Amino acid sequence: MIQFSHLTKAYKKRQVAVNDFSLAVDVPIFGFLGQNGAGKTTIIKMIVGLLTPTSGTITMDGKPSTDSASKRRMGFMPETPYFYERMTGLEFMRLCDALYDPHAAAGREARYVALLKRVGIYDARDFEIRTYSKGMRQRLGFAQALVNDPEYLFLDEPLDGLDPIGRREMKEVMRELKKEGKKIFLNTHILNDVEEICDAVGIIHKGRLLYAGTVKEFCKGKPLEERFMEVVGEHEKK
């Protein structure tokens, strides 16, 4: 279970990106919804240790999420991933794995190949990443997040930049991962994706959590987009 307790992140110019955010997530696929700049990326960056909270805590099964032991159990895909352009896809997978266990990388080629096949860029494994399209980069970003066979996956806008077929394939991979017992924390602003694959959602607006629960309960029989606009609109009026 991922537990956020009174999490706050304020930047230097007193701009508060996340404000007293508390939530417990314990579902296979959790969709974290919000507009651009709502605070989704800030939260995911705090989970994986790229940003330090101003106050509050994040735990994964009771341990701080930024502990080395916790990090070994998680995979992370950043929004618009950037890579070492002169590396090949396969080399990048090797590097990412070596960062978990420097000795394991030697005998794990088959695993990298399987992961690259799974995300659909096996044929480009020996090409330099600078030749990859945006969609291929997203797929490689996804593959490296799986390299350590994590229990928890934190994906920041993983379907951005993918064509319709790519989106469908990646959603299918997420469903498979769910069947394998992995827990996925999915940041997105695309409502259709959430409706399709998430077991529960969290709505964040201007750094504050507005709702957390199942999609069905949230929608109350209305389309997700309409409900989302309503909830955000109500908060704006306050």
Add this chain to the structure above:
Amino acid sequence: MRHIWVIAKNTLKLEIRDKILYGIIVFGFLYVLFTLFMADLVLKELPMVRSFGLTGMYFFNAIIALFLGTTSFFKDVDRKVVYFILSKPVSRAQFLIGKFIGLCLVLFLTTAILAVAYIGLILYEHGGFDALGLLAIAMQYIEMTLFIAFAIFVSTFSTSLLSIVYTSGVFFLGHVVSSILDDAKTVGITGIKYKLVEILYYIFPNLEKFDARNLAVHDLTMPFAVFGLALAYAAVYIVLLLSAAVWIFDKKEI
């Protein structure tokens, strides 16, 4: 320690694929060859040939160190490749130290290539195996590792372009600061002005400690104590710079 080594190896692998680096090495190599023709101009006087060769190597190594130190670390952070690395069980200190070691390995490789060219040149000019020249090159290498540490330190709070400006400035000051202090003593400057010069002397690295070129050119051996002192000086300075860099990088929002 293992993570540091993974980062260092990766840095080495990536930098040796960089075409800019090859360009600089080729120019360095050409300069050493050019010294062959210069040797004819100075009637094959060996000290002059050595001086041309070692100075050229120093110049090109300084460009390589400046290039590596100011771009490699900064690019990883600025282009957000660090997101992949630091989200794994790798600390910021491990990443920074790994980058430093990796860049030192790249510099070692380029220095070795240029050193082979230089030693070959002196052999060709019937100067025999230039062991003192090699020692001077080793001292240059140590100086350049300090230079890289400074460039990485500056890169933790500055842009790549500004890092070049700051690091170049320190490179210049590092070579004149001991002369300025000596001059201040000779001229008899006292009071606050002298204190200021003294502060400058202690803040900026004294890069003249690593200059063994003049000794090598004139076939003079560097006393072991001087060599050891320079080595210890570089080690302490590098540890201080990297510690400060880690401290700043740890607090940096990325």
